[in-house]
Amino acid sequence: MPLYEIDGDRLRRHDNARFAALGIYERDDLQRLLRDDIAVLSPDLLVIAEEFGNWEDSRRRVDLLAVDKTGHLVVIELKRTDGGGHMELQALRYAAMVSAMSFDEVVAAYDDYLSRVRPHDDVDARVDLLAWLDLGDTDEPPIISSDVRIVLVSADFGRELTTAVLWLNRFNGMDVRCVRLIPYLIDGRILLDIQQVIPLPEAADYQIRVGRKVAEQERRGTDKRGWTRYHIVVDGQVLPDENKRRAVRLMLQNLIERGVNASTIGGVLTPGRFRPLVGEHHSEDQVQAALAEQYPGVEVSRWFTEHAIVEDGKTWVIRKMWGRNTEPTLITLRDRFPEAKVSFQRATRESTGEQA
Structure with missing residues (x-):
């Protein structure tokens, strides 16, 4: 997918590069960069775990696990390839695994993440999460929604994957997004074009508003005192x-x-x-x-x-x-x-x- 630069009275074409050719890797580079600036994917995300795998098969790990402002866990899977492979199936498996996490388990995961990634920061995991969710320290722990959001991040997505994602999003409680990362090498600089392709940003804004409304109703109905x-x-x-x-x-x-x-x-x-x-x-x-x-x-x-x-x-x-x-x-x-x-x-x- 070319990028065009206005160069005087003509357009100068820049073809996109490939992560492998640029020496950029999934875990060491893309994952680290997105972890430290997750807002480029969505401003309502707080990363609570990296390489999370709190289950029996330790080989299977969520690249990044986040929580949004409405108490939904968000599974973030990364690929640097052009087709995305079968990342949607992998992410669905991970979403099912984390869907039963309680607030205390989320706090424990976040506390472990802070101790490894930000060891010098004096951050109380529980207090920080409550502040992120805009809650006080009530006698009963907040409700973490069992509906888990999924964000797939790749250099591009194959047709089979996008068809599967569009179909999944038809079901109540499903929120799967595809974000495309397109690298360019221009005058010795590596630029990154970050685009949400599914759903389109206009539709995503509406979906976020509806999701927040449903989550608020769900949590108020479960614990009226807390909300x-x-x-x-x-x-x-x-x-x-x-x-x-x-x-x-x-x-x-x-x-x-x-x-x-x-x-x-x-x-x-x-x-x-x-x-x-x-x-x-x-x-x-x-x-x-x-x-x-x-x-x-x-x-x-x-x-x-x-x-x-x-x-x-x-x-x-x-x-x-x-x-x-x-x-x-x-x-x-x-x-x-x-x-x-x-x-x-x-x-x-x-x-x-x-x-x-």
Whole structure:
């Protein structure tokens, strides 16, 4: 597939190269490059494992395993060949194998991946995954969907493979995508054209929106407590719906903006969820350092250090994880400070934009 360059008053043709001729390999090069910049395939992916094979036949391994924002695992298979071989069958087998993974198993896989690929990063696998999924640390673990997405990445795809993928995508719960990598050698530089060919990007956008809606409905139906959203209501004005952690933070923020002292709120909430720090700390780095110093052993990532409240020589920080305590906390804050006129209401399907 040639690439054309406008060169003055003519078109200059550049024929595509082959990975083998360029000395580019699947695992050592393509896999590593995509692993470290997975957004080039899709911006909603977080890589949680490489060469994953947590089953009896250790010879069979998923090139890259990711999770998307809606809690779907994503099997990513790579080939540098022009036809793709039988990668769709291999990926289906892997998808079936990982489809039963629980959230705790996903955390374990991610923790192992971080220890090998990013050993010097101080990242808590569970906290990082919860943040990626936009969740708090509830009493019950989040639901990982049993519907597994598949992304096939190759220099090109044969007709048999594309026919199989188009047929598979007709079935409910199937999401198989083909991404073509076309290398070019131009003036000593290696350029890579990355194209999603199945489904076409316009159709993929619609499919993503529908998939997110279905996943949200599935997870809310399974664990309503974990997925309830709330509107904060300020003097009769209903604010956009928020998840649990942001709803509590937003209510506290509005209470303070309307004259309620942080120290007074601190007397109502448990210290483990709304903590004072000695001294006034105005930058996020300062707040994080003070929190770690004054509360040894605390997991700093579990606190809203970027939204600290400075008042009368102290700095107050709000915990991110509320779980089942969310609604009781919102009720307590509403009832204890009625003069502030800050309340809340549960989000309905209509208010969140869902349709039955």
